[in-house]
Amino acid sequence: MTPSTTIYPARRVVTMNRGFPFGEAVAVRDGRILGVGTVAELAGFGEHVVDDRFRDHVILPGFVEAHTHVMAGGLWQFPYVGYFDRTDPDGRFWHGSTSIEAVVERLVEVEREMTDPGEPLVAWGLDPIYMPGERLVAHHLDRVSEHRPIFVYHASGHLATVNSAMMRVSEIDANTATPGVMIDASGVPNGELQEPAAMGLARTGMMALASAIGSDASKWGYANEARNGGQTFVTDLGTTRIHDEASMASWYAAVDDPAFPARVMLAGSPMFGGLQDPTELAAVASAHRRENTRDKLRFGVIKLVLDGSIQGFTARVGWPHYFRLPDGHPTNGLWLMPPDAVADVVTTHHAAGLTVHCHCNGDQAAQVFIDAVETALERHPRWNHRHTVQHSQLTTPAQYRKMAELGMCANLFSNHLWYWGDQHRDVTVGPERAARMNAAATALRTGVPISIHSDSPITPMGHLHTAWCAVNRLTASGEVLGPDERIGVHDALGAITLGAAYQLELDHEIGSIEAGKLADFAILDDDPLAVDPSELKDIGVWGTVLGGVPQPAAGRS
Amino acid sequence: MTTGPVPVTVIAGYLGAGKTTLLNHLLRSADERVAVIVNDIGSINIDAELVESNDGSTIALTNGCLCCSLIDGLDVAFESLLEAEPRPERIVVEASGAARPASIAAHAHRPGLHLDGVLVVVDGENVLRQAHNEYIGDVIERQVRSADLLLLSKLDLVDADLRRRTEDWLGRTADAPMVEAPHGAVPLEVLVGLGARHVAEGVGDLDLHHAVTTRSESWTEPIDRDVLEAWLDALDPDVVRVKGVVRLSEAPDRRHVVHRVGRRRAIADAGPWDRGRSEVVVIAVGSSR
Numbered sequence: 118m119t120p121s122t123t124i125y126p127a128r129r130v131v132t133m134n135r136g137f138p139f140g141e142a143v144a145v146r147d148g149r150i151l152g153v154g155t156v157a158e159l160a161g162f163g164e165h166v167v168d169d170r171f172r173d174h175v176i177l178p179g180f181v182e183a184h185t186h187v188m189a190g191g192l193w194q195f196p197y198v199g200y201f202d203r204t205d206p207d208g209r210f211w212h213g214s215t216s217i218e219a220v221v222e223r224l225v226e227v228e229r230e231m232t233d234p235g236e237p238l239v240a241w242g243l244d245p246i247y248m249p250g251e252r253l254v255a256h257h258l259d260r261v262s263e264h265r266p267i268f269v270y271h272a273s274g275h276l277a278t279v280n281s282a283m284m285r286v287s288e289i290d291a292n293t294a295t296p297g298v299m300i301d302a303s304g305v306p307n308g309e310l311q312e313p314a315a316m317g318l319a320r321t322g323m324m325a326l327a328s329a330i331g332s333d334a335s336k337w338g339y340a341n342e343a344r345n346g347g348q349t350f351v352t353d354l355g356t357t358r359i360h361d362e363a364s365m366a367s368w369y370a371a372v373d374d375p376a377f378p379a380r381v382m383l384a385g386s387p388m389f390g391g392l393q394d395p396t397e398l399a400a401v402a403s404a405h406r407r408e409n410t411r412d413k414l415r416f417g418v419i420k421l422v423l424d425g426s427i428q429g430f431t432a433r434v435g436w437p438h439y440f441r442l443p444d445g446h447p448t449n450g451l452w453l454m455p456p457d458a459v460a461d462v463v464t465t466h467h468a469a470g471l472t473v474h475c476h477c478n479g480d481q482a483a484q485v486f487i488d489a490v491e492t493a494l495e496r497h498p499r500w501n502h503r504h505t506v507q508h509s510q511l512t513t514p515a516q517y518r519k520m521a522e523l524g525m526c527a528n529l530f531s532n533h534l535w536y537w538g539d540q541h542r543d544v545t546v547g548p549e550r551a552a553r554m555n556a557a558a559t560a561l562r563t564g565v566p567i568s569i570h571s572d573s574p575i576t577p578m579g580h581l582h583t584a585w586c587a588v589n590r591l592t593a594s595g596e597v598l599g600p601d602e603r604i605g606v607h608d609a610l611g612a613i614t615l616g617a618a619y620q621l622e623l624d625h626e627i628g629s630i631e632a633g634k635l636a637d638f639a640i641l642d643d644d645p646l647a648v649d650p651s652e653l654k655d656i657g658v659w660g661t662v663l664g665g666v667p668q669p670a671a672g673r674s
Numbered sequence: 675m676t677t678g679p680v681p682v683t684v685i686a687g688y689l690g691a692g693k694t695t696l697l698n699h700l701l702r703s704a705d706e707r708v709a710v711i712v713n714d715i716g717s718i719n720i721d722a723e724l725v726e727s728n729d730g731s732t733i734a735l736t737n738g739c740l741c742c743s744l745i746d747g748l749d750v751a752f753e754s755l756l757e758a759e760p761r762p763e764r765i766v767v768e769a770s771g772a773a774r775p776a777s778i779a780a781h782a783h784r785p786g787l788h789l790d791g792v793l794v795v796v797d798g799e800n801v802l803r804q805a806h807n808e809y810i811g812d813v814i815e816r817q818v819r820s821a822d823l824l825l826l827s828k829l830d831l832v833d834a835d836l837r838r839r840t841e842d843w844l845g846r847t848a849d850a851p852m853v854e855a856p857h858g859a860v861p862l863e864v865l866v867g868l869g870a871r872h873v874a875e876g877v878g879d880l881d882l883h884h885a886v887t888t889r890s891e892s893w894t895e896p897i898d899r900d901v902l903e904a905w906l907d908a909l910d911p912d913v914v915r916v917k918g919v920v921r922l923s924e925a926p927d928r929r930h931v932v933h934r935v936g937r938r939r940a941i942a943d944a945g946p947w948d949r950g951r952s953e954v955v956v957i958a959v960g961s962s963r
Contacts, residue, residue: 288785295783296776314780317749390747436808449812452772455689456809481809 122146122165123665126156127176129644132630133614143176145636148412148664152632170667171659175644177610178629179349179637179661180580181617183382183474183528184507184570186356190338191330192241192574196227199242199272203577206341208671214243217253220269224261237266237283237321239329244272246540254301255280255308268322274575275429277316277323279308287319331364336371340379345670346579347639347658350618350627351379354474354507355386355420360401365409372413378661378668380413380637382621384474386420395462399469412664417622419466420507421475423459423482425451427510427545428537432479434511440547449481456485460492463504467493472622473504474528480511487516490523500524505620508572510554511546514563517556521564526620529555529612531569531587532576534599538592552599557587561608568617569609581645584609585654606650636665678944679788680756682765683866684779686817687795688804689771692827692858696795697768699858700865709762711751748781756786764790764866772813775820788942791935793865794821795855798829802840805847818848822936823864823914825855850936851914853959861886863957864914892953896923899941902932906939910958918954921947 123145130140130153140153144162151162159165193205198214205211214220220243228238238261245252258267258280266283284290289298289306297315301307310316317323329335343351358364371377385391385402392398398419406416425431430439431450438449454462463486466473473490477483483506490504502524506512509527512520520527533541534555542551553559560567569587571578587609590598597603604612618628626635642657660669687693701708748767755762765787769778775792782789794817797804804814818824824844829837844852853860864886899922906916916934922941931944932954 293783296780312777312780313749314777314783317781318784320749323749433809447774447812447816451774452810452813453770455771457689458771485809 122151122162124156124159124165124167125171125176125662126167126169127171127174130176130630131610131644131646133178133611134629134631137631140630143630143636143638145662145665148636148666150630150632150634150636153630171640174659175641176630176662177347177639177641177645178614179627179663180347180613180639181350181568181621181623181628182343182348182570182573182578182580182613183352183505183568183617183621184354184530185339185343185351185573185578187335187339187353188330188356189342189574189578190340191332191335192326193338193342194329194332194334195239195241195270195326196223197242198223198240198269200244200247203242204345204671206338206345206671208345216248217251217257220253221257221260224258224267224269228261228265231265234265237268237325238262239268239270239322239325241270241326242272243269243278252309253278255284255306258308266319266321268319268325270322270326273429275312277310277319279310279319279322281308283319283322284308286321289318293318333367333371336368337377340371340377340381341671342573342578344378344661344663344668345658346581347641347661348578348580349379349637349639349661349663350382350621350623351578352382352384352418352617352621354384354418355388355391355422357383358390358392359383359385359405359416360392360397361390368414369409369411372411375666377413378663380415380627380635380663382415382418382623384418384420385416386422388420388422395465399466399471402466402471403469415621415623417471419471419473421459421462421473421486422453423456423475423477423485424453424479427478427533428540430545432511433481433485434479434546435481435484439545440550441544450479452482459485460489463489464493464496467499467502467504468497470499472502472620474507474620475505476507477512478508478510478530480513480516483509483512483516487519487523487525490525491519494523501622503566503620503622507570509560511550512556512560513553514556514559517560517563517565526566526568527560528568528570528617528620529557529560529587530572531555531557531583532571534590535582535586535593536576538590538598539594539596542592542596542598553602554599555587556599556602557604557608557612558602561604566616566619567612568620569612570617579654580613580639581641581656581658582654584613584645585650587612588650588653606645606653609653610645636662638662640667679786679942680762680765681788681790681866682752682767682779682782683790684767684769684775684782684792685795686769686773686775686778686792686820687771687825688797688801688810688814688817690800691771691795691797692825692855693768693771693795695827695858696793696825696855696860696865697766697858699860700766700862703862704764704866705862706763707760708764708766709755709758711748711755711765711767748778749784752781752784752787772810774813775817779820788940789938790866790933791822791938792820793823793825794818794850795825795827796844798826798837798840799831800828802836802843805843815847818844821848821850822938824848824850824852825860826852827855827858829854830856849911851912851959853914863888864959887958888955890953890955891918892951894951896921896926897952898923902941903939906932906934909934909956912958913956914959915957916954917957918952919944919949920952920954 126142144151144159267280269278297311299309424433475486505526508530615628618624640659918932
């Protein structure tokens with residue numbers, strides 16, 4: 118019996134394979150790509166069916182996201198009260214809440230639908246930066262309910278605002294000594310809780326969030342959001358405890374379901390409750406790669422974190438450090454690992470044949486990681502390590518040159534240019550360094566392979582938007598930030614496909630449309646190489662094809 | 675059984691300063707049930723037998739990414755220790771080498787806990803060099819400034835000149851008392867004060883080491899809170915600890931416990947007044963400065 122072959126004709130097939138860049142159709146068999154060409158050419162493979170559904174669409178390799186977190190899917194179990202419009206994984210459109218009134222109104226609606234009076238109301242996405250004037254505090258939320266505890270988690274992840282009922286059940290009062298419990302003029306807590314120590318006091322709110330993001334539904338929400346934007350491969354960069362059998366069983370059940378619409382890389386990490394001992398962590402990650410790699414599950418990456426965030430003034434930024442540092446902030450950011458400990462940890466993973474992806478927002482953090490990779494290579498020469506600077510937001514040209522020499526990659530947080538670019542120029546690092554943040558052009562010029570990412574849920578997952586950010590470098594106020602670091606559309610498409618696949622050491626399987634690779638496609642309504650580059654983010658996404666199976670986005674068919 | 679808040683001791687200091695050595699010393703000499711929370715990447719070198727012989731427990735804590743951690747591991751660790759049976763009489767948190775001690779200490783204000791003090795271990799041999807390093811200088815300085823007590827290790831490895839310059843810099847940078855800690859060997863009274871049992875039973879039975887000087891004060895009349903506070907604040911800089919049980923004039927039928935660790939002080943209600951005299955013990959390390 119002949120295996121079944123499907124040929125998908127399209128308006129155009131953009132392969133991202135430089136040796137064979139375009140085609141009229143792609144043929145698929147057993148979940149893999151047979152070839153690209155005309156329908157007539159592909160008919161040479163024998164018996165087949167022609168599936169016409171993508172005749173008016175443009176087929177690209179499935180987008181590969183190398184930096185997201187599975188919790189993105191879980192947050193949508195709660196109402197969204199962020200400033201920007203967003204679409205949830207089920208395709209429901211959420212208007213941005215642009216005022217305190219709008220936030221309160223949305224919560225009143227949600228509260229009305231809740232049945233168990235003791236259940237806390239949790240919401241997420243609040244972003245006071247964009248709401249000038251009065252700040253949302255407990256008395257606003259008391260208008261939603263005086264009895265039901267309410268917990269509003271901010272977009273930054275560093276703050277929460279709660280109502281009086283939540284303060285009562287959490288024993289937060291004028292005697293609470295925990296730093297970060299904000300008070301009003303009369304010395305009474307006003308409901309705003311800053312940083313983990315204070316947020317943790319609102320235990321029921323935090324527990325509800327934690328259980329949602331660890332749930333099975335979270336994984337489906339995550340994969341659905343990926344599919345809706347054309348991603349066929351997502352990386353959960355260090356959020357899952359890969360040594361925890363229950364977490365892994367939940368993953369196996371999800372990815373083994375034929376309907377699960379994405380492939381996933383699970384990066385091991387000492388963060389988020391992961392194994393602290395690098396030798397143990399490397400052993401577990403290696404064993405997973407050897408024994409538990411599945412059709413839709415991959416291993417082999419280790420995530421480390423060196424510093425904090427630039428907008429939180431916790432990234433490690435080299436001299437002259439921050440631009441307009443708010444009163445009371447330390448001059449420089451936080452080290453999440455002592456710099457002197459990094460080389461040994463990197464060497465352990467490097468020697469085990471794993472690829473280290475290291476969160477480095479600031480240039481000091483990048484330098485420590487680059488030096489650690491150099492040390493690891495001196496101790497243990499290895500040619501295809503592909504160790505990757507993650508975020509790499511302030512990496513300097515000199516650092517990129519050294520990364521190229523050492524065989525390192527970069528995954529840039531290009532979405533920052535849009536979401537926080539104005540703040541970076543005006544407040545955090547000032548105009549010159551803001552103009553070279555997420556320096557994709559410099560990276561490519563110096564020969565560093567790149568990808569770009571959303572860090573979802575920090576910013577929404579959607580690679581056409583992320584590519585648009587790298588191509589246009591527009592801020593939310595409409596200014597071009599660092600025009601000389603803009604890259605072309607083709608390079609940006611490369612970054613979201615083969616570039617990401619390369620740094621995950623999966624470029625032999627995914628990232629381009631070539632015979633033998635997995636039949637993972639992004640199905641677009643328009644041709645990103647033909648539209649005006651300023652319209653890249655507006656191209657509609659029909660959905661994906663995953664292993665040869667069409668996966669329509671929510672609301673599409 | 676202890677029902678009051680459990681004292682929390684934070685041990686901080688940069689990589690290699692000698693935090694674990696100090697912790698092991700503390701566990702070896704402790705006469706209370708000590709639980710330990712460790713927060714570090716890499717191998718953990720606590721002597722597990724010491725923790726077990728203390729009848730306590732060890733929790734290895736992990737970091738959360740600053741931009742997206744939801745549940746802080748420290749809160750979860752504290753909670754599980756507070757629910758443990760029997761409950762520990764003290765919790766010691768060993769901070770990661772690059773941690774800001776104040777961020778860790780912030781968690782010790784939860785219901786059921788009481789921040790006893792932040793002990794910062796300083797590498798006497800290397801701290802001056804580290805303090806001028808572009809990457810970690812600010813971290814070291816912040817740690818030193820956050821200390822309630824500074825413990826200087828490895829001073830036996832340095833010459834007189836470096837020792838003088840190191841002590842000068844520390845004196846300029848921090849206002850906490852300094853205590854030499856060769857191989858972590860610091861009298862327990864200095865590290866953690868008197869155990870919860872001692873406080874409950876009244877001060878006494880001190881077995882102080884010769885490096886430490888001590889004096890006690892006692893009186894019968896109730897004392898005004900502001901007089902007591904002013905007296906606490908005016909003590910010599912070499913005073914590392916004050917512990918006592920007092921009767922305040924604002925509440926003469928209540929027993930108040932007084933703590934001072936370095937420059938941090940606290941006065942807390944500890945039940946009905948049940949004794950004849952107020953009594954306070956002052957512990958100083960005279961040779962340290």
